[in-house]
Amino acid sequence: MNDTEFNALADATLVRIEAALEGCDADLDFELAAGGILEIEFADGSKIIVNRHGVAREIWVAAKAGGFHFRHDGSAWRDTRDAVELFERLSSLVGQQAGQPVRLT
Numbered sequence: 330m331n332d333t334e335f336n337a338l339a340d341a342t343l344v345r346i347e348a349a350l351e352g353c354d355a356d357l358d359f360e361l362a363a364g365g366i367l368e369i370e371f372a373d374g375s376k377i378i379v380n381r382h383g384v385a386r387e388i389w390v391a392a393k394a395g396g397f398h399f400r401h402d403g404s405a406w407r408d409t410r411d412a413v414e415l416f417e418r419l420s421s422l423v424g425q426q427a428g429q430p431v432r433l434t
Contacts, residue, residue: 330401335381336381336383342415343365343367343379343388344361346367346416347359347367349434350369350423353433354429354431355431356372356427357369357427358370365381367379369423371426373426377391377392377393379419385400386400386401387400388406388415390419392422393425393426394425399415416433416434
C-alpha cells in the first residue's frame, strides 16, 4: 500500500468511526480534527485519541487501557499485537471508559 492508498483508507476509517460514535448511546463527545486526529472525550474528562500514523501506515489508539497500533491486513485494521479488529477493540475501550457496554460497527 502506498501513501495515497493508506491516507484514503485511514481517512475513510476515521469517518466511519465518527459515524459509529454518532449512533452511540454513551455519554461522550468527539471531534475529528484536521490531520486525521479523532478525539473522544467522556463525562469523567478522560479521552481516547485515534489517529493515523503515516510513517508506520497504522492507525494508533491511545486510551486509559494503553496504546494500540492497527495495521491493515487487506480486509480489516488489526491490532499488531493480538490481531483484534479495530472496531471490536474500540467498542471495548469506549465501553470501559464510558462505563457501559458499547458496540461500534
